[in-house]
Amino acid sequence: MITLFLILWPVVVSLTIFIFRPKISxxxxxxxxxxxxxxxxxxxxxxxxxxxxxxxxxxPWIASLGINFHIAIDGISLLLVLLTTGLMPFIILSSFNGPRQNSPNFYALILMMQMALIGVFTALDGFLFYVFWEMALIPIYFICLIWGGENKSRITLKFFIYTLAGSLLMLVALLILYYKTPGQHSFDIQALYAAGRSLGAAEQGLVFWGLFLAFAIKMPIFPFHTWQPDTYTVAPVEGTMLLSGIMLKMGFYGVIRWLIPMVPLGVTDWGFVAVLLSVVGIVYASALAIYQQDFKRLIAYASIAHVGLMSAGLLTLNKIGMQGALIQMISHGILAFALFYICEIISVRTNTRVIASLGGLRTNAPILTTVLMIAILGTVALPLTSGFVGEFLLLNSLFQYNFIIGATGGLTIILGAVYCLRAFQYMMLGKNTTTTTSISDLTGNEKIVLYPIVILIFVIGIHPDPLLKISEAAVGDLLELYVNFSAKTK
Incomplete structure (x- = not known):
């Protein structure tokens, strides 16, 4: 019942705000x-x-079609539910002094987005999963379209088309499995698992690509990433936080929950290609991040690089890699939120995001400088920060999988240090520019948002064990399904 309440509560409040439009929305x-x-x-x-x-x-939901309203929480979904519910108050609070603070529609859409995200992470029926997956697209589309920046219509449409195309491929893959379930067809996850494993290698390969493309677009990984930099840059900062901090984790969750245990032969045959694409994306996005002049766009490319590492580590089908991907999802969500929020603070105060136009921010904003430095150190995986734990596990897994791929994936740390520290140096150090002479430091509301994030960066980095233990048993069971099936087919 508590899982149902987690889904319904945001809907009830969202509809209340939308219908009655209170001044204190x-x-x-x-x-x-x-x-x-x-x-x-x-x-x-x-x-x-x-x-x-x-x-x-x-x-039962649509009993005649074998569709149930089946929801539950295990250790894997619990981590992502916690990320969603934990970041959402900060995302809402970060908007309190912004231009959208008096818009009931804005807050109603954010809460509706939260409902869909929780639904994706708890659904155990294929059709229900698809419904929540599509529902998550609608609020973020309108958030970006209504409150986005320049060229928002064209860029948001591109994002919508990309995501919708991936969703349709996923639906086709699920329908193939649905019609392979014995007797009365069912969308239940266990029935779909059995149907997927009953297919031959070629058929599993087709289903693999139908599902993987949908998830790859959502993450996104190379070369399905082209919607991301523009969308992240143009979207209002709260929309970017939702996209980067939480929504892209839908793709990783889909790989873990639906792809790997459902078509193990497809994963075995095509997993290396997916890992290779992910690693190429690391180098490609990192190289582009180095040359970015817009700070928000730099963070967007940095996100693609880190996503590539998480995807590659996850698809090594190693427990260390999967645990690393899960904890890195939490860390990435926290760090992406902090970086995009700080970028927005600087942009509002100076009316620019161009790195070369900034400089000397440390002089008048020492607290802001310190918080940015901590977020950057977490991003480049400094030990004792949240970013180190996940990246260490992921790289460990990649080196076990293939030394060359591991070494290439390790470039994310070196190149990340280049573009992050370069941006910090230009913006925070040196002499003041005409745009930064009178900048003010963090306000009380901004401290309330950022200080808990800083604490989390260190707490997760110093003591990650509680988060790892939450997902450990569920990850072990999932990988056991894959290993047992692989052993039977040899």
């Missing part, structure tokens, strides 16, 4: 998100740490 949205976060903490305290799904609800 931002406060209501913040309170609703805090309630949602507290509920997720209740789930953590009641979670037994086993690999089995808990907090389950499974009721």
């Amino acid at each position: 931002k406060q209501i949205a913040l309170l609703a998100s805090l309630v949602e976060f507290i509920l997720s903490l209740v789930v953590i305290f009641q979670f037994d740490g086993s690999g089995a799904a808990a907090f389950s609800m499974n009721i």
Whole structure:
């Protein structure tokens, strides 16, 4: 029942804000998100740490088609539910002094987005998963279209078409499996697992690409990333936070929950190609990030590079890599939020995001400089920060998989240091420019948003064990399914 409440609560509040349009809509949205976060903490305290799904609800929805409203939470989904509910209050609070602070529609769409994200991470019915997947696209589309920047219509349409095309491929793949389920066809996840494993290698390969392309576009990885830099740059900062901090994790979750256990032969045959594309994306995006002059666009390319590492490590089908990908999703969400928010603060104060036009910010904004430095150190995986834990596990997994791929993937740390420290040097050090002479430091509201993020960066980096233990059993069970099937087919 608590899983259902996690899904329904944001919907109820969202509709209330949309219909009644209260003047305190931002406060209501913040309170609703805090309630949602507290509920997720209740789930953590009641979670037994086993690999089995808990907090389950499974009721007929469209019984004649074998479609159920089946939702549950295990260790893998719990981490992503926690990321969603944990970041959402900060995203809402970060908008309190911005141009969208008095827009009920804006906050209603954010809460509707939260509902869809929770649904994606808890759905155990293929059709229900697809419905929530599509529902997540609608709010973010309107957030970007209505409150985006220059050329928002063209860029948002490109993002919509990319994502919709991937979703249709996923639907086709799920329908193939649905019609392969025995007896009365079913979209239940276990029935789809069985149907996928019953296919031959060639058929599993087709299903693999149908699902993987949908997930690859959402992450995104090379060469399916071209919608991302423009969308992240043009979207309002809250939309960029939603996209980068949470929404792209839908793609990783899809690979873990649906792709790997469903078509193991397809993963075996085509996994190396997917790993190779991911690693190419690391180098490609990092190289482009070095040459970016717009700070927000630099962060967007940095996100692609880190996504490539997570994707590559995940597809090594190694427990270390999968655990590393999961904890890196949490870290990436936190760090991306911090970087995009700081970028917005600088942009609002100086009316520019051009790195070369900034300089000497440290003089008048020492606290802002310190917080940015911590976020950058986490991004370049400095030990004792959250970024180090995931990247260490991911690179460990990649080196076990293939030394050359591991060495290439390791460039993310070296190149990341280049573009991050270069940007920090130009913006924060040196002499003041005409745009930074009178910049002010962090306000009280901004400190309330950023200080907890800084604490999380260090807490996760110093003591990641609680997060790793949450997902450990579920990851082990999932990989056991893959290994057992592979052993039978040899």
